[in-house]
Amino acid sequence: MKKSRVEAFTDAIVAIILTIMVLEIKVPEGTSEISALLEKAPYFIAFIISFIFICAAWYHHHYLLAKTKWFSRRAFWANNFWLLTMALIPLSTAWVSAFPLERAPEYFYFLVYILWAATYYLLNWVLYIDNRKFDGAEALSFNTAHRKIHQFIDIFLLIVGIVGIYFLPVMGLIVATLQVITWIISAQADSDKIEIEE
Template identity: 40%
Template structure:
């Protein structure tokens, strides 16, 4: 990679990392400190208990954004050349990531309502599809490192299907069980492992070097 290409790729990566970091930090802003009128221990415990949906939403969205960042970090670590055509697909993914604190706050504030749940899972579905599109665009010759095998590419592409499938499942379950419908999203790491095992060879060498 030339010095100019190296700088372009680094700038794109650093900018992406900054957006992920800001989005994942903004999640906690929507968890407001309670101020119970009665300052007894019971009142404080009840006030904190009422924040449970916000705590769950924070953990869930933190995991999702963290998983998106980890995949982004892993994939961009396999590049040896800068490709100008990935800028806009990358920006569209970052746009949805930056929007996630709002959809997470909406869902957490109305944990038993279908529309806020659908809005949240729709955001995750869009993020997953944009991630899949970006990964397909990034992982192609001649921009990949020479040691990246076809098995590695297939594995990484399949991993990106976990989030859209789990988001779609959660959205469908929200028709009958809004709130508990988010539970499948907690199983996303297991779904990622399943997609990885579907690949004949995990080609752990190049992947491990970028993690």
């Protein structure tokens, strides 16, 4: 399968997901007081976290595909499962923003992140297995110190989130924010030089 088709398809789905999230923003009902805008603060906070998360996800996905020579049928389906989990983000964002101090929406929001991360790692693994005979496939490997540290942090924050939400539900958004920060920081050193290399 041509990588360019997968990239175009993925970009279109990600753009639609972001558009749905933007359309969920409701206009404040009041006209004269700033409090009308502040009432929407939970959605803005959840929206910003989710928006940055999707941007970081797209950036890492772009890196994976740039380092991929062959995109197999199983990689296509792994990519679709990854997109499916991302498509749940507008729903989880809307629910958690409506009830930020309740366990069920926070757990659902966090579960969506966990599913997204699992499908991302699955896609990464499939791409590595399919491409390990090609030059540059080591960039997709999980066996680098950089990747192992990031996976350890991911698992640690995952446990903190699952336990923390039970005692303080807003921990779902807090831990998701920390996860997003780690994904931004953990970008590969050569990720901003991909176009130069190609």
